[in-house]
Amino acid sequence: MCQYRLRAVEGLAVHAIETSVVWITDGKGSEDIGVHFFQRTSKDAISPTMLQRPHRVSTVLPNSPLSYPGMIIQIRWCVRVRMFYGNELELNQDHEFILGDARVPDTIGNSLADNQKLESGIIQGDGVSEADPPRASADAS
């Protein structure tokens, strides 16, 4: 379960709030995203009192993919809250958490000298994709 509280920007009307639980890939490759949970609160359901009270997200997580801090691929899970204002203004906040205990194995086997003929990586340029920086206005706890 995740609980968060919104701090709306004064003078701007909130049109919608989206809450999602997603996994995102980081690293060299283009970003992939998988949405596990999604909830949208539309303008009609939003009121000043609703914005002030804490909100809870609860979902049963899947068995995969597990969080993974790899060398050129990282998989991270997060709760993402996105607030939509008028005039295409939106603010979002990611709150990361770790699913599982997977990690890069700490050994690279034996006989590194024999590895040169194996299929190996071809690094061609720096193509690290960058996730959007948070444009946050929500607190998560």
Added chain:
Amino acid sequence: MSKKQKSFFPTKRPQGRRPAIAEAALAGILVLLGVILLAVTITLTALYSTPHQLYISVGYLSLRIILAVLLITAGSYFIISLLWKVGVSRERREALANRAGEIELLNELRRRRDDLPTVPVEAPLQGTVLPYRLRCSQRNLWMLISSAAMSVSLVAIASILVPTAIETGSSANPRSLALVFLPIICLAAVWFLYRFFRQLLKLTGIGPSSIEISQYPLYPNSKCTLRLFQPGRIRLKVLTVWLICQEEATFDQGTDIRTERRDVFRQRLFRKRSVDVSPDNPFENEFDLKIPDLAIHSFRSANNRIQWKIIVQAEAKKWPTLNRTFRLSVYPRVVNETRSVVQV
């Protein structure tokens, strides 16, 4: 367990590299002779026939064309037979024989896939000694096909140019340009023929690797037994089997799409020097495999992939190193049935 592979040449012959070379060379020469005969016949007939009289009699012309087509057909058949025999026979046989069991296994894997999104399923076949047989990645036949097509085309062009060049070599006729292009085309044809035979020997000399596994799919910290089956027609300098975990990331760079691969885990499972293999006496050996504890599971999304695989690496003197890849499915360890909600 080892099944004898019959050669399309019925005579008994010694084991080793020579039979493969002889068969491949004979098949290639037959195709080559057929192409040359056909090209020369058509060229001479077209150049020297008049509307009223053919260059040679109809009967002789038909005989040459039929002979050329027969040579090409026989050579192509031998090549295809050779590739089929050493390339797919055992796995195909087992796959067909065990079709029912395979379907049951596929259904089980599909059910698990629904529980494990983003974990790719590499369905194995049923094994003969151990319960499962891993699927080998497809061998690249395009190099062989492209080399064959190029060499046949160039030989045909050269066959056409030779009589033209001889006829007009001393004149200032524009056709004498044939003299200029003929050596270049001949050199290119020889080069592609060399590539073709090299690729053919590579595919036929080192037979299809086969790996059976005692347990499938695999989980972190799980142990199992592997059995390697390696036929062929060659003496291997070194035979090595690796367990690899590889990250693969695809990204855009300008207008290009690039892929970077990096091995994050590499473990040698087996290594043996001086291995004699033959179709009648394939190499077989069993060894253990253990997936490391806390290892990441197999993963696949649109642009990123984490892949576990076994690579059989065969090195032979004066032969290109051969790598055969067998993909593994490593599933995540399910911690408990009542999976936790978000743990912040």
